[in-house]
Every structure is written in C-alpha cells, then in structure tokens.
Amino acid sequence: MDSLIKSHHPARHIKSFKYAFKGLFHALMNEANFRVEVVIASFFVSMGLLFGITLLEWALLILALGFLLSAEIMNTLIEEFMDHLIKEHHEGVRVIKDLSAAYVLTASITSLLVFVFIIWNYIFK
Template sequence: MNNKPKYNLFKNTKYALSGLFHVLKTENSFKLELLFAIFIIISIIVIDVSFTNKLILLVTGVLVLIVELLNSAIENVVDLVTKEYAPLAKTAKDIGSTAVMFCISLHIICWIMVILYA
C-alpha cells in the first residue's frame, strides 16, 4: 500500500508548515526551546568569537529543535498506536526524551568550550 503523494515542492512545504504550526500549538517543550533559541541566536551574534565557533553554537542550537521535533513525532505515533499504558510505548517515549537531553547537553558543552577556550 503506497499512500505517499507525488513530490511537489509547494505541497511538501505546506505539509512541513502544517507540522510546525501543530507543534507550536500542542508542544510546550518545543515552544520553550524555540523561545530559548531566540535568545541563543542573539547571544551568538553578540559574542566575540570566530565564525566557526558561532557556527558550531548555531548548528547545535538548531539541532536541539530538530531532535525535539523528532521526539514529538515519536510521541504522536506512540499515542496513535496505544492510549493504554504499555512498557514499550513508555520506553520509546523515554528514549526520545533522552535524545533531546543529550542534544541539549551537547549544546551546553559547546557553549562552555567556546566561552572557556575562545
């Protein structure tokens, strides 16, 4: 069964924006991380470090948002499959949260390294 529509740049962009608006309406974690991202981007612009260091901070900051989006997708799929408590469903959600935690930790470590060694 193939329910995948034919590729269309405009329709695919519409789907992506639809997903973004859904996440902005429903996911508090993403909204909070997006708010932090605004301040982080301003800080990256202001901080006096090399372009490479700024790029590392920007990439790891955006990576946090990307991983949070993937975590939200995992949580939605798990909720679609079962509303009842299931150990594997909990594990899937916990692993997604761990990925976000690791990504945030990586971003913080990059900030520390840039500040201490730049």
C-alpha cells in the first residue's frame, strides 16, 4: 500500500515532467531536423494567427504539428537506441532506421496537407 501511495505522489509526477522537458530540450539542442520542424510549426501557427483560423482548424493543425514533432522525437529515440545497441553495420538496423525515417516523412506530409487544406480557403476566397 505504501508503494502505491508513493507512486501517485505529486512530487513523482513533477519529477517525470522534469525528465520529459529535459528530453524535449535535448531534441531541440541536438537534433537539427527537430529545430527545422519547430521553425516550420511556428510558421504554420503564425499563418493560422494571421488568417484567423477557426477553433476546429486550430485543433487539426495542433494535432498535425504534434504528430510531426512526436514522430521526429520517436525517430531520434529509435536511431539512438539502435546505435547504442548495435555498433557495427547491420542490414536489419538500416531497415529499422529507414522505417523510422519514413514515419517522420509521413508525419511531415500529413502536417503539410493539413496546413494547405486549412489555409487554402483563406487565400483563395
């Protein structure tokens, strides 16, 4: 029972947020692609503010951008893990990394399409 209480203590949750923000900061400081995607996301958000998009459009845009940034973090995680696990070149590792990169590409295309579909009506009214 004591361990159950400790596992739900607010301080433990705050500590886990601290680690999550450290990971986010690591991605921002060490991953060039993540920084590029943050700049792109900032541009998309700026355009949303400029055109005054609706609440539903904001929800879709934020979901798409969250998907994109999460995919990049997952890609980094997979690459780091595979590099740590297997030091020499291995065909299976190459396939795993290629699939991970394809995940980011899919998220990028999806985010771009969501942005285009939202902004299209505002530009071509």
